[in-house]
Amino acid sequence: MHKEFLMGNEAIALGALAAGVNLVAGYPGTPSTEVLETVAKRNPGNVYVEWSINEKAGMEVAAGAAYAGARTMVTMKQVGLNVASDPLMSLEYIGVKGGMVVLVADDPGPISSQTEQDTRTFGAFSKIPVFDPCSVKDAYEMIQDAFEVSEKYGTPVIFRATTRVDHGYEALEVKDPAEYRRNQPEGFVKDSSRWVIFPRLSVKNHALIEKRNVELADTFSAYSRNVIHKEKSGAGRKGIATQGANYGYVLDLTGDRDLRIMRIATPFPFPEKLALKFLKDLDEVLCVEELDPVIERALTYVCGKYGLSVKIRGKLTGDLPASGENSLEIVDGAIAGFLGEGKKRGETGAKEIGAKPPALPVRPPVLCAGCPHRASFYAVKMAMKGQKTIYCGDIGCYTLGNAQPLDMCDTCLCMGAGIGIAQGVFHTEPDTKCFAFVGDSTFFASGITGVINAFYNQADLTLVILDNSTTAMTGHQPHPGTGRTVMGQVVEKVSMEKVLKAIGLSVVLTVDPLDFKLSVETVKRVADMPGVKAIIFRSPCIALTKPAGRSEVDTGKCIGCGKCIRELGCPALILGEDGKKAKIDVSLCTGCTLCEQICPVGAISGGKKNDTVKEEN
Amino acid sequence: MNKNVILCGVGGQGTILASRLIAYAAMKKNLPIKTAETIGMAQRGGSVFSHLRIGEGANTPLIAKGEADLIIAFEPGEAVRQLPFLREGGAVVVSSRPVMPVSAMIGQASYDVAGMIDYLKQNASHLTLVDADRAARELGSAKTLNVVLLGAAIRSGELGLGEEEITEAIKERVPEKFWDLNLKSLSWSEK
Numbered sequence: 001m002h003k004e005f006l007m008g009n010e011a012i013a014l015g016a017l018a019a020g021v022n023l024v025a026g027y028p029g030t031p032s033t034e035v036l037e038t039v040a041k042r043n044p045g046n047v048y049v050e051w052s053i054n055e056k057a058g059m060e061v062a063a064g065a066a067y068a069g070a071r072t073m074v075t076m077k078q079v080g081l082n083v084a085s086d087p088l089m090s091l092e093y094i095g096v097k098g099g100m101v102v103l104v105a106d107d108p109g110p111i112s113s114q115t116e117q118d119t120r121t122f123g124a125f126s127k128i129p130v131f132d133p134c135s136v137k138d139a140y141e142m143i144q145d146a147f148e149v150s151e152k153y154g155t156p157v158i159f160r161a162t163t164r165v166d167h168g169y170e171a172l173e174v175k176d177p178a179e180y181r182r183n184q185p186e187g188f189v190k191d192s193s194r195w196v197i198f199p200r201l202s203v204k205n206h207a208l209i210e211k212r213n214v215e216l217a218d219t220f221s222a223y224s225r226n227v228i229h230k231e232k233s234g235a236g237r238k239g240i241a242t243q244g245a246n247y248g249y250v251l252d253l254t255g256d257r258d259l260r261i262m263r264i265a266t267p268f269p270f271p272e273k274l275a276l277k278f279l280k281d282l283d284e285v286l287c288v289e290e291l292d293p294v295i296e297r298a299l300t301y302v303c304g305k306y307g308l309s310v311k312i313r314g315k316l317t318g319d320l321p322a323s324g325e326n327s328l329e330i331v332d333g334a335i336a337g338f339l340g341e342g343k344k345r346g347e348t349g350a351k352e353i354g355a356k357p358p359a360l361p362v363r364p365p366v367l368c369a370g371c372p373h374r375a376s377f378y379a380v381k382m383a384m385k386g387q388k389t390i391y392c393g394d395i396g397c398y399t400l401g402n403a404q405p406l407d408m409c410d411t412c413l414c415m416g417a418g419i420g421i422a423q424g425v426f427h428t429e430p431d432t433k434c435f436a437f438v439g440d441s442t443f444f445a446s447g448i449t450g451v452i453n454a455f456y457n458q459a460d461l462t463l464v465i466l467d468n469s470t471t472a473m474t475g476h477q478p479h480p481g482t483g484r485t486v487m488g489q490v491v492e493k494v495s496m497e498k499v500l501k502a503i504g505l506s507v508v509l510t511v512d513p514l515d516f517k518l519s520v521e522t523v524k525r526v527a528d529m530p531g532v533k534a535i536i537f538r539s540p541c542i543a544l545t546k547p548a549g550r551s552e553v554d555t556g557k558c559i560g561c562g563k564c565i566r567e568l569g570c571p572a573l574i575l576g577e578d579g580k581k582a583k584i585d586v587s588l589c590t591g592c593t594l595c596e597q598i599c600p601v602g603a604i605s606g607g608k609k610n611d612t613v614k615e616e617n
Numbered sequence: 618m619n620k621n622v623i624l625c626g627v628g629g630q631g632t633i634l635a636s637r638l639i640a641y642a643a644m645k646k647n648l649p650i651k652t653a654e655t656i657g658m659a660q661r662g663g664s665v666f667s668h669l670r671i672g673e674g675a676n677t678p679l680i681a682k683g684e685a686d687l688i689i690a691f692e693p694g695e696a697v698r699q700l701p702f703l704r705e706g707g708a709v710v711v712s713s714r715p716v717m718p719v720s721a722m723i724g725q726a727s728y729d730v731a732g733m734i735d736y737l738k739q740n741a742s743h744l745t746l747v748d749a750d751r752a753a754r755e756l757g758s759a760k761t762l763n764v765v766l767l768g769a770a771i772r773s774g775e776l777g778l779g780e781e782e783i784t785e786a787i788k789e790r791v792p793e794k795f796w797d798l799n800l801k802s803l804s805w806s807e808k
Contacts, residue, residue, distance in 0.1 A: 003644070005637075005640050005641065005644055005650070030656075111655075135677075136651075164653060164677075164678075164679070167653070167654055167655075167656055168651065168652065168653050168654075168678050169640060169650075169651065169652040169653075169654070169678070170649075170650070170651050170652075170678075171640075171643075171644050171649060171650055245677065247676070248676040248677030248678075248679075249676075249677050249679070251676035251677075252675070252676045252677050252681075253681075327679070328677075328679050328680075328681040328682075329681065329682060332681065355736075355739075357697045357700070357732075357733070357736045357740075358697075358729040358732035358733055358736060359726070359727055359728075359729070360694055360697060360698050361694040361695075361715075361716075361717075361718045361720075361721065361726070361728045362718055362720045362721075362725075362726040363627065363662060363663045363664050363718045363720070364663065364720065365628075365661040365662060365663045366661055366662045366719045367661070368661060368662075397661075400661065403719070404719075404720065404723060404725055405723050565722050565723060566723050566724070569719045569722075569723055570719075571662055571719055573722070574717055574722060575717075575722065587759060
């Protein structure tokens, strides 16, 4: 054992390695991404690791290996589970041989996701056991338990973390590689009565699964991580049921108060026997949890089933907000309300702040200085000025094309959806010029089928692929178009152009978006053509390259028209000391030259971009 | 020893590295440490903050309002944004250089930097304003703002860690060729 300062995701990865994981697959998604990256970094040499093209593929790869007796893990964020849910729902009926952990990261807030869906509820839907860690140390230890449970019962299990656990850091003791469990897969043993799904098998296994989950609920009632603090509650007869990061908030806020506290580490199958112990002799319970009132509903059910008169409070009773992340302040307020007292924290000891401060700076996330997507969006915007258009965006850095002043994202839903949405609008109003913007990684993950749909069902659509040679928003992971794998192998690139031509598109053009004039001309020419046309705007992400020269404003030539600042919204373009002429922040400028190309008086020069991608570490 | 420290700034300024250095220094002293970071979308010019809790007894890395001993701010507006977390008598170390948000540049929102700094002077009793531009000139680099701020934080007395531990952390986490610049930055002050 040795001590390390680790992010929750790193601890989860090391825990999986300690459990003897043989294969890890997944697709990048905040806040889960670092788990797979850490497995790759700390690979003892015998673990197969891949970034899959999407979560469904990753789930299937992990399942296949688990059929052969390997211990496997597949990682994703919560909306990624939506993509992988098809194989997972069926997989539960088939089961696994080697332990298989599905690592899903929820995102209360949401801080960087489209939904606040609560993966604990997926347990009841899929009948798959769910583990819910509360801290970095708990996650490290519990994932090892998760592999054991999975293998013992022959079922995949869900390990559901949230941002505060995934991206929190703690110093903790972890195993040395010499202490890692060694799992030697037995190999796939042919048995079509086991591995081939048919209705007869499904109905048989369904009955077995229901029976198993009742037993598992009892086992979980004795699981050391489902704890009840202070079994003998005093005169207060009040209790708090909690989970995940909220457990830490509750402990911090209740201190030495006379409250019975229960932490649920395995929300499904729900440990009913433990809950009964918890509820005994209590009058009221406050459920402090994220995101859905899962424990609240479970306890309300238990009370109903056993005729208990305990009042269960939480989100459904308005004690906690229905949406958004639980902050310390919110939990403090909820507990204060529950106990009929004043808040413990934040009111005593808070700075007596006098007058209100001036308006705080508004900082929505924006495209980086020099980002080629800025150039792509601006070129399309200028080319299509005055025409009736719809710009269907998608998930990635380029979603930020929505921000002012570009305002080039009219819709955004989920991975690859822009292509379909554009078609829906086209079929409703064919005189609208429909554009679908999609990134390179998104295109491979879930865009290809949408393009085939458009071609086959005869939509008029301009597909704009924003190819910056990486999966950027999640931290620059490789994908099939980049020619590299997560383990650093150099592989053949999958060619977007070939894929699009194979589908049948006759217009597939590749353009450097930072050649502004050419980009605008190309869009103008292509937009009017019928059918499905593709423009690939290809230029590497600025985080992957080093600029060859930075731009500078010649204040003698600059007329202070403000066009560059107002139209581009580049963070490197600021107002000079005189408050009128433009100035370039050299610490941010990457020399993309977009501003140079649009300046009406040619007052900016010196930029030189460099398309050589740096060697990845 | 228990210290609650908040680091804040704009995505890309180096708050995470500073947080890492403090954490390593704490580990060197065998102090438990828990941190919560903002990473992801916030990096692209958004507000970022890190909460650090040093010492025994913390069940969560998050700090409640009125409970931070120290705010280390890389940007004045961000310092004001986090000010409600500062306890009575707590210290604020802040870089004077603003980062203009794009929303202000294109005229859709305002950012009164001078007003921000005045507000800090009036409402943070134990304030250290670090002239980031001057530090960058005298050190010959703008890249070590985080370490300059850490130095000021040590001298505020509210970090609970000294120059020795932070120096050790720097030597462990930063390549040797940058040690000289970083150590100069750590001891830099406006004298």
